[in-house]
Amino acid sequence: MVTEQEHGAIVWKNGKLVPWQEATIHVMSHVVNYGSSVFEGIRCYDTKRGSGIFRLDAHIERLLNSAHIYRMEVPFTSDEIMEACRQLVLANEYKACYLRPIIVRGYGTFGVDPFPCPIDTYICTWQWGKYLGPEAIEQGVDVCVSSWTRIAPNTLPSMAKAGANYMNSQLIKMEAKVNGYVEGIALDPQGYISEGSGENIFLVKDGTVMTPPLYSTILPGITRDSVIKICERMSIPVLERAIPREMLYIADEVFFTGTAAEITPIRSVDKVQVGAGRRGPITAEVQRQFFDIIAGEAEDVFGWLTPVEESRAATQREPQLA
Numbered sequence: 477m478v479t480e481q482e483h484g485a486i487v488w489k490n491g492k493l494v495p496w497q498e499a500t501i502h503v504m505s506h507v508v509n510y511g512s513s514v515f516e517g518i519r520c521y522d523t524k525r526g527s528g529i530f531r532l533d534a535h536i537e538r539l540l541n542s543a544h545i546y547r548m549e550v551p552f553t554s555d556e557i558m559e560a561c562r563q564l565v566l567a568n569e570y571k572a573c574y575l576r577p578i579i580v581r582g583y584g585t586f587g588v589d590p591f592p593c594p595i596d597t598y599i600c601t602w603q604w605g606k607y608l609g610p611e612a613i614e615q616g617v618d619v620c621v622s623s624w625t626r627i628a629p630n631t632l633p634s635m636a637k638a639g640a641n642y643m644n645s646q647l648i649k650m651e652a653k654v655n656g657y658v659e660g661i662a663l664d665p666q667g668y669i670s671e672g673s674g675e676n677i678f679l680v681k682d683g684t685v686m687t688p689p690l691y692s693t694i695l696p697g698i699t700r701d702s703v704i705k706i707c708e709r710m711s712i713p714v715l716e717r718a719i720p721r722e723m724l725y726i727a728d729e730v731f732f733t734g735t736a737a738e739i740t741p742i743r744s745v746d747k748v749q750v751g752a753g754r755r756g757p758i759t760a761e762v763q764r765q766f767f768d769i770i771a772g773e774a775e776d777v778f779g780w781l782t783p784v785e786e787s788r789a790a791t792q793r794e795p796q797l798a
């Protein structure tokens with residue numbers, strides 16, 4: 477159970493700030509029965525220059541794209557949702573936290589047809605440490621290739637970050653955990669590497685960084701995009717191409733990327749050691765650049781951090797409970 481200390485006291489619900497306990501839905505809501513939600517996972521970091529939300533604009537763009545794919549008409553603009561995220565971090569008095577904007581089909585009629593059901597938009601916050609364990613970032617994790625295939629093209633759209641996609645992710649995650657692994661890597665329907673249950677994946681071979689393309693039915697990860705940009709700035713070539721499974725075993729380095737997992741090295745796959753069995757040099761350098769930016773130690777050359785505090789000055793109002 478998440479304790480009251482771990483989650484924010486206040487939730488943003490359809491434009492209003494409400495107490496956590498009031499952010500509930502009916503069991504017969506469309507989303508509960510048919511999985512009709514789209515959502516985001518965003519981190520707010522406590523940087524040297526104050527709290528900053530990482531790539532807020534990219535996350536909200538992906539959220540609204542996910543909603544658009546599912547014909548959900550969201551009555552808020554991206555600017556309004558971004559401002560709501562900042563207001564909520566302030567209202568919950570966080571320096572650092574995880575933000576979960578979620579748009580759901582609410583309580584209306586009971587059939588599959590989603591159109592009669594209202595669209596409800598929420599943002600929740602909580603404190604989330606290192607997703608794959610406290611040592612994972614340095615030591616790396618032991619993972620397996622899943623027996624479950626990633627969602628196929630033209631079934632559930634993988635470019636949408638939709639709740640229903642995570643039934644597939646749960647199968648991958650549960651299988652990995654019951655077999656003693658931290659995470660599972662799914663292959664795409666052609667048998668090429670796709671992604672983890674909640675992470676994109678990168679491999680390094682002979683100085684070249686490679687990652688599966690969108691047609692390997694991945695979520696277009698924002699951390700993935702950030703790592704590609706960091707590599708390009710370091711003049712390290714990044715190939716987006718179909719990658720055979722066995723490349724996992726002979727790669728020099730393998731790592732996961734994701735908002736929750738950040739950049740997590742993989743030290744073994746299916747009990748086969750990857751490279752030297754510990755974090756490799758390119759992974760370490762990419763991590764260093766990433767963590768320096770999010771800590772405010774390095775200049776935010778890409779403009780990735782949205783300051784939270786500016787919002788208070790810009791709006792000149794204190795957040796109010798509805």
Ligand code: PMP
Nearest residue numbers: 674675676695697698699734735
């Ligand atoms: N793939 C899946 C299935 C995910 O759930 C996530 C986490 N959102 C990612 C990849 C990584 O995406 P991001 O870097 O935008 O968090």
